[in-house]
Amino acid sequence: xxxxxxxxxxxxxxxxxxxxxxxxxxxxxxxxxxxxxxxxxxxxxxxxxxxxxxxxxxxxxxxxxxxxxxxxxxxxxxxxxxxxxxxxxxxxxxxxxxxxxxxxxxxxxxxxxxxxxxxxxxxxxxxxxxxxxxxxxxxxxxxxxxxxxxxxxxxxxxxxxxxxxxxxxxxxxxxxxxxxxxxxxxxxxxxxxxxxxxxxxxxxxxxxxxxxxxxxxxxxxxxxxxxxxxxxxxxxxxxxxxxxxxxxxxxxxxxxxxxxxxxxxxxxxxxxxxxxxxxxxxxxxxx
Amino acid sequence: xxxxxxxxxxxxxxxxxxxxxxxxxxxxxxxxxxxxxxxxxxxxxxxxxxxxxxxxxxxxxxxxxxxxxxxxxxxxxxxxxxxxxxxxxxxxxxxxxxxxxxxxxxxxxxxxxxxxxxxxxxxxxxxxxxxxxxxxxxxxxxxxxxxxxxxxxxxxxxxxxxxxxxxxxxxxxxxxxxxxxxxxxxxxxxxxxxxxxxxxxxxxxxxxxxxxxxxxxxxxxxxxxxxxxxxxxxxxxxxxxxxxxxxxxxxxxxxxxxxxxxxxxxxxx
Numbered sequence: 138x139x140x141x142x143x144x145x146x147x148x149x150x151x152x153x154x155x156x157x158x159x160x161x162x163x164x165x166x167x168x169x170x171x172x173x174x175x176x177x178x179x180x181x182x183x184x185x186x187x188x189x190x191x192x193x194x195x196x197x198x199x200x201x202x203x204x205x206x207x208x209x210x211x212x213x214x215x216x217x218x219x220x221x222x223x224x225x226x227x228x229x230x231x232x233x234x235x236x237x238x239x240x241x242x243x244x245x246x247x248x249x250x251x252x253x254x255x256x257x258x259x260x261x262x263x264x265x266x267x268x269x270x271x272x273x274x275x276x277x278x279x280x281x282x283x284x285x286x287x288x289x290x291x292x293x294x295x296x297x298x299x300x301x302x303x304x305x306x307x308x309x310x311x312x313x314x315x316x317x318x319x320x321x322x323x324x325x326x327x328x329x330x331x332x333x334x335x336x337x338x339x340x341x342x343x344x345x346x347x348x349x350x351x352x353x354x355x356x357x358x359x360x361x362x363x364x365x366x367x368x369x370x371x372x373x374x375x376x377x378x379x380x381x382x383x384x385x386x387x388x389x390x391x392x393x394x395x396x397x398x399x400x401x402x403x404x405x406x407x408x409x410x411x412x413x414x415x416x417x418x419x420x421x422x423x424x
Numbered sequence: 425x426x427x428x429x430x431x432x433x434x435x436x437x438x439x440x441x442x443x444x445x446x447x448x449x450x451x452x453x454x455x456x457x458x459x460x461x462x463x464x465x466x467x468x469x470x471x472x473x474x475x476x477x478x479x480x481x482x483x484x485x486x487x488x489x490x491x492x493x494x495x496x497x498x499x500x501x502x503x504x505x506x507x508x509x510x511x512x513x514x515x516x517x518x519x520x521x522x523x524x525x526x527x528x529x530x531x532x533x534x535x536x537x538x539x540x541x542x543x544x545x546x547x548x549x550x551x552x553x554x555x556x557x558x559x560x561x562x563x564x565x566x567x568x569x570x571x572x573x574x575x576x577x578x579x580x581x582x583x584x585x586x587x588x589x590x591x592x593x594x595x596x597x598x599x600x601x602x603x604x605x606x607x608x609x610x611x612x613x614x615x616x617x618x619x620x621x622x623x624x625x626x627x628x629x630x631x632x633x634x635x636x637x638x639x640x641x642x643x644x645x646x647x648x649x650x651x652x653x654x655x656x657x658x659x660x661x662x663x664x665x666x667x668x669x670x671x672x673x674x675x676x677x678x679x680x681x682x683x684x685x686x687x688x689x690x691x692x693x
Contacts, residue, residue, distance in 0.1 A: 312521070312523075314519045314520070314521045314523045315523050315525075317493065317517075317519065318517070318519070318523050319540070320493055320511055321491050321492075321493065321511050321515065321517045322511065322513075322536070322537045322540045322541065323510070323511040323512070323513065323540065323541060324540045328540055332536075332539075332540070333525070336525065336527050337525075412527075413526035413527055413570060413572055414526075
């Protein structure tokens with residue numbers, strides 16, 4: 138009993154206890170914090186519109202934009218002309234992404250695995266990569282016309298480089314011990330590549346893919362802005378030229394959904410293929 | 425110097441010589457480094473030899489030559505009566521890092537040397553053997569687990585299995601437990617002794633730790649740097665099986681002191 142009274146003062150005087158201070162933002166769930174920020178954004182937007190801080194022609198109200206988002210959504214679901222435009226853009230994105238993976242991976246292996254590639258090819262790739270690739274768009278349009286091909290070319294051109302870099306970096310990612318181990322096992326160059334270097338480099342490859350997935354979207358839309366055609370970019374361009382700003386906003390919203398879907402599918406595939414890597418797959422591509 | 429060394433080759437080892445190095449020299453002309461100078465070394469069947477020396481004394485170069493990863497500038501390297509002119513399946517190697525591949529289960533990592541040399545079918549046929557090895561190192565039931573779930577000591581034990589799966593004639597160990605904490609390391613050294621005795625393995629260990637070398641070895645070669653050469657072969661006459669209690673015995677202390685004395689003089693000449 139005497140022991141209980143001994144320890145009692147410790148439990149009754151909280152100022153002797155060094156308690157951890159948890160800040161407010163740590164206690165709020167992430168979804169609540171995100172929703173709160175979004176509502177604050179809407180409130181400022183509405184306020185700016187109500188006070189007429191900006192001409193309503195330039196900045197539509199949140200309500201108008203929301204109505205237009207619903208309208209575009211209905212149009213897409215009913216299979217109207219917007220769905221046709223979306224199909225064109227999706228087709229461009231898929232073709233360019235596939236081409237970029239094919240070319241990027243091949244060049245990445247050439248540069249990352251062979252001395253010739255590293256010494257002779259790499260300097261040219263670095264030089265081309267530093268160019269503003271969008272500046273090539275008029276050239277692609279002149280060469281390939283106003284159809285889908287010029288957009289695919291531009292998007293592929295933009296998306297290829299991160300995949301080259303990701304693949305080549307991945308091939309260099311294996312440590313000295315792993316290389317030595319494979320040499321002591323008498324592994325051939327192909328075996329070392331297939332069984333060690335490529336799997337080791339998969340996380341880097343996927344980082345390249347994630348950057349590329351953002352690049353193909355940008356390339357396809359830029360191509361459509363500059364080269365016309367029947368895609369989503371053309372819808373945006375037309376809406377903007379008519380000062381139909383709610384439409385521009387809602388088209389951008391649906392376009393960003395397409396971008397998220399592309400990025401998300403890369404993340405999903407990465408989780409399945411690189412199951413041993415436990416990093417935040419959604420963020421490391423944005424580095 | 426050579427005469428001193430050969431005189432000091434452990435007594436009572438009339439066992440068959442397995443690995444023989446004669447007059448091995450290694451220079452790196454481009455870097456102007458004389459890494460190894462007239463190295464003579466004989467590993468006897470079932471024997472455990474260690475080499476100890478300061479960083480950069482040429483230990484790793486010696487090990488790479490013995491593993492067939494690097495040709496010597498001069499001298500002969502013979503394993504089981506055949507010259508070593510490249511990597512061989514009868515050489516087992518282990519490094520400081522376990523180097524298990526995270527996309528393969530433990531058992532798939534262990535049979536990897538078989539898969540590389542004989543293909544997937546042969547590797548699959550070795551799964552039972554690999555499980556027996558897992559039992560030997562105390563990893564029963566961990567065969568289908570991915571390496572992420574293994575601790576550092578467990579990973580090194582799996583690496584031991586991978587080394588043993590090809591039934592090598594000689595084991596080359598490059599500071600295998602130096603990345604582990606000291607308690608685990610002591611325990612692993614005792615495990616290693618058990619495994620080597622069970623397999624009558626011929627073993628060559630490179631280490632920085634004098635006490636590790638003494639507790640494990642029949643003979644400890646003290647190496648001096650630039651150029652790397654054996655300045656003494658210290659015969660370890662502690663009885664087997666060794667136990668961790670021996671570390672506190674006077675004989676153990678005397679052997680450690682002797683090696684440390686040689687190392688200090690060699691390293692700072």
